[in-house]
Amino acid sequence: MLLEVNNLTVKYGEISALKGISLNVKEGELTTLIGANGAGKTTLLKTISGLLHPVSGNIIFNGKDITNTPTDAIVRLGISQCPEGRKVFPRQTIYENLKAGAFVRKDNEVEKDIENFFERFPRLKERRNQKSGSLSGGEQQMLVICRALMARPKLLLLDEPSMGLAPIVVSEVFDIIKELRDSGMTILLIEQNAKQALKIADTGYIIEVGNIVAGDTAAELLKSESVKKAYLGG
Numbered sequence: 652m653l654l655e656v657n658n659l660t661v662k663y664g665e666i667s668a669l670k671g672i673s674l675n676v677k678e679g680e681l682t683t684l685i686g687a688n689g690a691g692k693t694t695l696l697k698t699i700s701g702l703l704h705p706v707s708g709n710i711i712f713n714g715k716d717i718t719n720t721p722t723d724a725i726v727r728l729g730i731s732q733c734p735e736g737r738k739v740f741p742r743q744t745i746y747e748n749l750k751a752g753a754f755v756r757k758d759n760e761v762e763k764d765i766e767n768f769f770e771r772f773p774r775l776k777e778r779r780n781q782k783s784g785s786l787s788g789g790e791q792q793m794l795v796i797c798r799a800l801m802a803r804p805k806l807l808l809l810d811e812p813s814m815g816l817a818p819i820v821v822s823e824v825f826d827i828i829k830e831l832r833d834s835g836m837t838i839l840l841i842e843q844n845a846k847q848a849l850k851i852a853d854t855g856y857i858i859e860v861g862n863i864v865a866g867d868t869a870a871e872l873l874k875s876e877s878v879k880k881a882y883l884g885g
């Protein structure tokens with residue numbers, strides 16, 4: 652397993668947002684975590700990234716216990732996060748956003764990687780010197796994903812990348828995530844869009860108010876009656 656989350660409990664004051672949850676992310680796979688508003692999805696990602704600290708349980712990444720490791724050290728170990736709500740640095744140009752994503756790197760291939768992303772996303776290339784706040788929502792999502800990839804992570808965490816986008820753009824974003832997985836990237840994808848996430852995922856988990864209530868292959872979850880009823884519109 653590339654990532655193991657074991658019996659993780661995270662509290663805000665007296666309230667437990669995660670109640671002893673466990674899940675695994677296998678190397679090379681796309682794992683999705685599905686859940687409604689307030690279920691605890693972002694809390695989990697923030698805890699994996701070191702932004703929040705658990706009261707109990709642990710997180711093992713690549714064989715190493717990273718529980719309570721500082722965020723920048725976690726990025727250096729190979730975990731990159733695309734936060735909820737597409738947080739581009741709006742007053743920086745597209746080029747500067749990409750460059751910022753490489754802050755942990757010391758190799759000399761940063762410019763080469765930026766050019767490769769520009770080849771893949773011509774809309775970003777055309778506007779490379781424009782402020783990224785001027786991009787559409789879909790373009791900002793592409794930029795945030797590329798910025799996270801600029802760290803050359805071993806594990807990519809995506810927090811609701813489809814949120815608030817038009818349906819056609821949502822499909823585009825899911826296609827890109829699938830393409831990334833097919834190229835070998837290990838991904839933990841958090842989504843409320845259960846159907847589309849499970850369609851491209853290898854493994855899925857369902858979280859309800861701080862508890863994992865199901866975990867299986869994505870194909871099995873898509874067939875499950877209870878999942879269909881609660882998350883796939885019957």
Ligand SMILES: Nc1ncnc2c1ncn2[C@@H]1O[C@H](COP(=O)(O)OP(=O)(O)OP(=O)(O)O)[C@@H](O)[C@H]1O
Binds near residue numbers: 668689690692
């Ligand atoms: N800073 C905070 N202080 C107190 N409670 C919080 C805080 N952040 C989140 N919570 C609570 O913790 C629970 C889990 O929140 P979380 O943001 O992890 O959910 P989520 O699954 O990401 O939801 P959404 O789909 O709306 O993004 C919710 O009940 C939320 O109100």
Ligand SMILES: [Mg+2]
Binds near residue numbers: 693694
């Ligand atoms: Mg959230």
